[in-house]
Amino acid sequence: MTVLCLVEPDGAAVADVSRRALTFARALAAPVGGEVAAVWFGAAGGVPVGDLSAYGAGDAYAVESPQLTGYAPQAWARALAGLADEVSATAVVAAATDRGSEVMAHLGAITGLPVAANCVSAAPGGPAEPAGFRLVRQRWAGSLLEDSLLEAPRALLTVAADAVAPAPAQAPAVPNVRARRPVLDETDLRVQAVESAERAAGASLATARVVVGGGRGVGGPEGFGVLEELAGLLGGVVGVSRVVTSEGWRPHRQQVGQTGTRISPELYLACGISGAIQHMAGCLSAKHIVAVNTDPDAPIIARADYAVIGDLNEVLPALIAAIRTRASS
Amino acid sequence: MEILVCVKRVPMVGGKIVVTADGQDVDTRMSGFTVSPHEECAVEEAVRLVERHGGSVTVLTLGPADAAGQLRDMLALGASRAVLLETDGREWGPIATAEAIVAAVRGRETPYDLLLFGNEAADTGDYQVGVRVAHALGLPCVTGIKNLEVTAGAEAGAAASARARREYRGTEEIYDLSLPAVISVKEGINLPRYPSLPGRLRAKRATIESSSPPWSGAQWHPEGLRKERLRVPAGESKRAEVLGTGADAVPALVTLLDTLGVLP
Numbered sequence: 160m161t162v163l164c165l166v167e168p169d170g171a172a173v174a175d176v177s178r179r180a181l182t183f184a185r186a187l188a189a190p191v192g193g194e195v196a197a198v199w200f201g202a203a204g205g206v207p208v209g210d211l212s213a214y215g216a217g218d219a220y221a222v223e224s225p226q227l228t229g230y231a232p233q234a235w236a237r238a239l240a241g242l243a244d245e246v247s248a249t250a251v252v253a254a255a256t257d258r259g260s261e262v263m264a265h266l267g268a269i270t271g272l273p274v275a276a277n278c279v280s281a282a283p284g285g286p287a288e289p290a291g292f293r294l295v296r297q298r299w300a301g302s303l304l305e306d307s308l309l310e311a312p313r314a315l316l317t318v319a320a321d322a323v324a325p326a327p328a329q330a331p332a333v334p335n336v337r338a339r340r341p342v343l344d345e346t347d348l349r350v351q352a353v354e355s356a357e358r359a360a361g362a363s364l365a366t367a368r369v370v371v372g373g374g375r376g377v378g379g380p381e382g383f384g385v386l387e388e389l390a391g392l393l394g395g396v397v398g399v400s401r402v403v404t405s406e407g408w409r410p411h412r413q414q415v416g417q418t419g420t421r422i423s424p425e426l427y428l429a430c431g432i433s434g435a436i437q438h439m440a441g442c443l444s445a446k447h448i449v450a451v452n453t454d455p456d457a458p459i460i461a462r463a464d465y466a467v468i469g470d471l472n473e474v475l476p477a478l479i480a481a482i483r484t485r486a487s488s
Numbered sequence: 489m490e491i492l493v494c495v496k497r498v499p500m501v502g503g504k505i506v507v508t509a510d511g512q513d514v515d516t517r518m519s520g521f522t523v524s525p526h527e528e529c530a531v532e533e534a535v536r537l538v539e540r541h542g543g544s545v546t547v548l549t550l551g552p553a554d555a556a557g558q559l560r561d562m563l564a565l566g567a568s569r570a571v572l573l574e575t576d577g578r579e580w581g582p583i584a585t586a587e588a589i590v591a592a593v594r595g596r597e598t599p600y601d602l603l604l605f606g607n608e609a610a611d612t613g614d615y616q617v618g619v620r621v622a623h624a625l626g627l628p629c630v631t632g633i634k635n636l637e638v639t640a641g642a643e644a645g646a647a648a649s650a651r652a653r654r655e656y657r658g659t660e661e662i663y664d665l666s667l668p669a670v671i672s673v674k675e676g677i678n679l680p681r682y683p684s685l686p687g688r689l690r691a692k693r694a695t696i697e698s699s700s701p702p703w704s705g706a707q708w709h710p711e712g713l714r715k716e717r718l719r720v721p722a723g724e725s726k727r728a729e730v731l732g733t734g735a736d737a738v739p740a741l742v743t744l745l746d747t748l749g750v751l752p
Binding site: 169174229230232233255257258260261263264265267268269271272273274275276277294297298299300301302303304305306307308309310311317346349350351352353354363368369392393394395401404405407411412414417418419425426433434435436437447448449450455457458459460461462463464465466467468469470473474477478481482485486 | 501502503504505507514525526581582583608610611612613614615616618619620622623624626628629630631632654655656657658661662663664665666674675676679711712713714715716717718719720721726727728729730731732733734735737738739741742744745748749750751752
């Protein structure tokens with residue numbers, strides 16, 4: 160049994176989301192003595208063998224093609240379909256990123272097979288469903304879980320990366336790197352990323368160590384100065400709830416939530432945020448949530464680790480003053 | 489330009505999500521319904537394109553009779569025509585949903601130049617209906633789009649093209665597509681307008697073109713992925729430790745931030 164895993168790069172290394180997908184793939188393959196084969200788009204010489212070894216990939220396929228000058232979703236799916244046939248893959252797995260989700264959707268369309276999106280865990284089916292896979296997957300971006308049974312000749316799965324911790328293999332493998340040139344037709348290459356301009360550097364919401372969040376309780380676009388000041392003091396960034404971007408108070412790129420950015424900071428200080436499902440889905444990976452809210456019965460109080468009951472316009476200036484006093488003494 | 493926007497009726501969940509006793513659905517007795525956020529932006533984008541280039545916007549949904557309410561909401565935003573593929577309330581999977589949409593697209597005399605979808609539905613998050621529709625119709629497709637420019641053909645009948653952008657790991661990817669094409673968009677591509685009063689009145693009077701399956705053979709069928717049970721993840725109902733009230737809580741808060749190692 161072979162589980163193919165699409166691996167996305169982070170520079171020359173394996174991206175964190177793909178380490179999680181490899182961990183997921185290993186958990187699916189291991190109980191039945193199967194193995195994980197990684198799929199890497201790029202030259203065989205650039206395959207991050209060390210990372211793949213650490214995460215237990217026994218084989219690595221480098222997909223090379225002079226036709227692929229940039230990321231091309233349908234072409235990637237075509238190549239994956241060919242590899243899946245070649246190794247008789249039981250399952251094909253990818254992190255549920257923009258690319259992973261898109262490529263797997265194309266693979267589903269090409270093969271006519273179902274795609275189970277945002278899986279948290281997967282296991283081969285029991286005696287009653289030998290051709291099936293027992294899945295747990297997310298709905299509502301993780302606010303709900305679905306137990307399901309997938310019956311398909313080949314399982315196509317995307318992995319809800321924030322729900323699977325990356326774990327190196329106990330017995331690292333030494334992957335054999337094999338180069339493959341996919342057979343692509345014109346339609347596979349119609350959509351290809353033609354340019355990828357580097358964007359201005361800045362503290363990123365997704366990777367910030369501290370996020371100071373503001374919601375409806377901030378009151379309006381002019382109220383964010385105090386949040387910016389506190390975020391600056393803590394070396395963090397400001398994030399906002401959906402109502403704030405829907406009202407046009409702050410740009411959408413600052414939105415934390417199901418339809419915005421997923422954050423995973425050490426501290427999320429959520430100020431004047433009620434804690435709607437849509438918002439909390441964006442901070443499932445925050446290590447510590449502290450809520451500042453006037454309403455002790457706000458939903459966020461039931462989801463936070465700590466709470467201050469009070470008006471953010473009173474609490475935050477006092478907090479900023481206390482931090483400054485402490486820093487100067 | 490003739491633009492189709494596909495939308496999905498989903499429960500409007502607030503601070504808490506509740507599952508029905510049989511574990512099959514979200515309990516909606518206390519909540520209303522809405523359109524997935526990405527899709528509302530898709531409708532806004534379509535309306536803006538038609539305001540610039542002329543043409544019309546059709547909104548389509550597959551769902552129960554009550555989904556007509558969500559179609560009217562989208563008509564109020566400026567869509568000109570609404571199509572309801574009416575189901576018996578069962579949850580349709582992404583394969584059957586795509587088949588129904590394809591049948592509706594093929595059945596239209598004037599072809600669409602652009603088919604817009606939301607990137608993924610708020611509830612199921614399957615991320616695939618648009619891609620499956622594109623494959624069935626042989627159209628180019630790109631997802632996750634946060635910026636879209638459409639250039640009309642230089643002469644009447646000449647092919648129009650689209651330039652679509654999205655973010656990937658801190659960089660921007662640019663895609664050039666010839667139309668017709670399928671594009672899935674994300675919230676943030678625009679800020680949807682509030683429906684105007686005339687818009688709402690027009691929507692209220694508008695005719696919803698409703699039909700029932702099968703559509704050219706397209707009907708509900710099992711898809712290999714079978715939902716058995718929905719449940720709320722464990723650990724959802726902890727209770728925060730209250731550090732204090734108002735500014736009096738600040739010393740405790742500073743101590744906590746110090747413990748977490750986030751103070752300067």
